Amino acid sequence: MYLIKYLLTLLFRLSLILLLLWLVVRGYFWIVSAEPVALRSEDETRSTVHWLQQDKALTFNFSADRTYSIRVLSNAIFSEQQQFEEPVNYAIEYTLLDSKATPLSTHVYHHASKLALDSEQKQVKQIIENRDTLAVSSGQSFFISNEQLTNASAIALKLIPENNQLRGVVIRLHAKTPVNLNDINRAWLRQSTDWRERMTNYHTIGNNALSNQEILNAVTFEWQKLAPQGIPGIDFTGDTLYETLPYYVLSYDFSAEQLNLDSFYTDSQLSASFRNYLTQDLFVFKEQSDATLFATWYDIKQLKAPIQLSITATDTPSTYRISSVEPGLIVVQSAKPMLTRWFAENDTQFNALHSYFYNIDEHFSAEYHVANGSDINFEFRGPKGTPVDVTLYGNDIELEQYRIFLQGEKSDFDRIIDETTIRQPVFKSEQYYARLSNKVNRIKISSPQTVLAKLQARQSSFHYQTELCEQLCEPELDDFAAIGAWFSQKAQNDFNFTEQKRITNVRLFEIPPTLPSNEDMATTYMSRDLIQTLPLSNTFLVNSPDKYFANLFSEADPTEHQFNQVFNFGQLSQAKRNNQLRDKRLIEINKKAPFFKERALTDLTETQLLSFKGLEHTLFVNEGSERPWQKQRGYFLKAGQTLTLNYSNKPESVVIKVLKTKEFKDFVVLNTRIRGRFKDGLSPEYTIKNKRFALMPAQLTKVYALHPAIAQVIPYNSVSLAINDDLQTLKSITITAEQDIWISVLDELMQAPSEAQWRQYEND
Secondary structure (H helix, E strand, O other): OHHHHHHHHHHHHHHHHHHHHHHHHHHHHHHHHOOOOOOOOOOEEEEEEEEOOOOOOEEEEOOOOOOOEEEEEEEEEEOOOOOOOOOEEEEEEEEEEOOOOOEEEEEEEEEEEOEOOOHHHOOEEEEEEOOEEEEEEOOEEEEEOOOOOOOOOEEEEEEEEOOOOEEEEEEEEEEEEEOOOOOHHHHHHHOOHHHHHHHHHHHOOOHHHOOHHHHHHHHHEEEEEOOEOOOEOOOEOEEEEEEEOOOOOOOEEEOOOOOOOOOEEEOOOOOEEEEEOOOEEEEEEEEOOOOOEEEEEEOOOOOOOOEEOOOEEOOOOOEEEEEEEOOEEEEEEEOOOEEEEEEOOOOOEOOOEEEEEEEEOOOOOEEEEOOOOEEEEEEEEOOOOOEEEEEEEEOOEEEEEEEEEOOOOEEEEEEEEOOOOOEEEEEOOEEEEEEOOOOOOEEEEEOOOOEEEEEEEEEOOOEEEEEEOOOOOOOOOOOOOOEOOOEEOOOOOHHHHHHOOOEEEEEEOOOOOOOOOOOOOOOEEEEOOOOOOOOOEEEEEEEOOOOOOHHHHOOOOOOOOEEEEEOOHHHHHHHHHOOOOOOOEEEEEOOOOOOEEEEEHHHOOHHHHHOOOOOOOEEEEOOOOOOOEEEEEEEEEOOOOOEEEEOOOOOOEEEEEEEEOOOOOOOEEEEEEEEEEEOOOOEOOOOOOEEEEEEOEOOOOEEEEOOOOOOOOEEEOOEEEEOOOOEEEEEEEEEEEOOOEEEEEEEEEOOOOOOOOHHHHOOO
16 A cells, blocks of 8 residues: 555656646747747837737727827738738728717728838837747838817727738727826926836937927827727737837828839829939839830930930830930930839839928918028928018017018929829929028028928038039048038927928929020130249140030130141141131140140141151141130149139139149049128028039040140049129139149130130240
8 A cells, every 4th residue: 555655646746747847848949939030139128919800890999088199000910021022001991989889980091011020120020929920010000180089989990901911910009198297397207217218219219309399298198008899819819019119110101092102103294313323224114004104314414415215125024124324314204104113233223302391381380490600591382472481580589581472383303292102293492592690590481371391501611522523423432521511400390290290291303404595605714814823834735525505506616726636637738728827736746755746737848747647646736617625724733722713703603624644543622612792681592602522533525735744634523613693792712622733714704805815825
């Protein structure tokens, strides 16, 4: 008997040990299987979410009196962890119910969502269901405003799947309710540090992005999480969602079926454009349209005429190729509605720029705090005749007020993207500028009618830095950072515009350069004599390509300092026989020293002319109707030396041409500064005082030094300084270079001076 009891006791203990071991092993594997896919940070949190169903509504009750709005946050769930190139679509149907569960209204909200697995992007990452790790999309959300919630006490939601890749959709609801504490500051400080940090991260993108009004709103209101009605596991299914805060809602919410936001939309009224920076093949993907597509290449510098591009089909369906497209602006057009996506040779997609405007009317004005002495750029879009008032304040005292009336022209390129992703026409941008006094620290923009408004600012003393190429260049220099001229300002009452959904997203497209009028081409360029300031000078023979339309307006005959290159012996003989010029010259460029010779063509004998018959030299003569080469005087400007150009009369513009004859580098840095008296008040034009340029070598411009000891000359892209109407009086322009250069300065004038110029007698 004793032995039997002992064996039973031993068997029980062994069974208990085995059971404990089994539970430990099972628990270990359960924990391992529930580990997130991606590495997690200390910011990770877990949320309880609920699965939506198609056939049975998920109902949430809320307080009708205390609820200001409801946020519905959803995530699409995928069975497989793969990256979908196209968004997966689904819709949520929601019905508002009264206290007796009677339906008040039903709405459908569409979503487009992509899979999100990258932990560094701080998106929703993973959901755990039955120990299986499922892939989760980026979060989608929409808000139900207080106006819709009138008389409603509950909301019922159903899923409308639109893609078979979906495993399902999970949701969570929050109700915006007031905090029942009088002292809101103590209410905020009374919470734990972790709670405050989570609140700021949850509603924004971090503490630094919070304005005072947003902090006040976060304190005054709380987002209470709603629980579904029913029995867990029977009426609804819950799950655990792992996420990292702050997370970003990366894709878009729509109240109707959507268009692809990455695509360029074109029709008979709207065209699109993008810049191509390299000579490469371009690829276009056409979406659900058989309409004819037109693509036109434009040279930004207008050296070449526009070209209609040839589009050919590829082996990939709906994908087409355009071969060997040079740097320039590509304009996309179609007679019927069409969506296209454009890709570079390396599969990089071309995207459009965006700009955000405040919707201003008689009830909403935009107010800005600005730094004293700032320069302001106002941008408006509105119907013709719309009045816009700009009021300047100093310490809440009105100092100045201006009223302007908009022209209201429709844009052929820019467009508004509404919440349904439909592209809507928009008015052209109308810009005005103001230079504020040191007394102004606040600006108010108002209008009795609806108008889109935007404000940008800068300090007038700041440099504007950019790279100048012959065609187009992307900022890519390691030791030269491009600095934009203007920086967008956020309105002081931005939160009110955001809360009322009064911010409009305008997609921007560049307009191609247009053909100028005869009046625009009536100006002339005159070289400045800098010998008093820069005594070391030299003459260069320059072939700068004219703009493609220059011959349409040119009526002047070539002068004696303009030359044509000789390509055969017959041209040389004919030039000698024609004696209509007073001073007919022959320029000889050699590959060996002396690199340059010049002599009177009429003094050469036939024997001397025969010595050029092999044309081993590069020859130029100032004879013929087409003479693209011309002599230009260049002055030597040392690195760091200041060149000051004084003015009594204001030119239309000032052009600076730069050459180098030694120590060639990738680029030359040039600084310019304009001094003068500027107009007060609003102006449609603006002149930047200080500019800094990185000039790239010009491949289309050829230059020879008319000097026996200079073998090579590198031309750089020219700088053109526009002298705008906001500059009332021009006093001087200061130029400095950071390398040794040869420089020529030309003033653009409405009428050439009557006195003789230095270049007419340079060879006497």
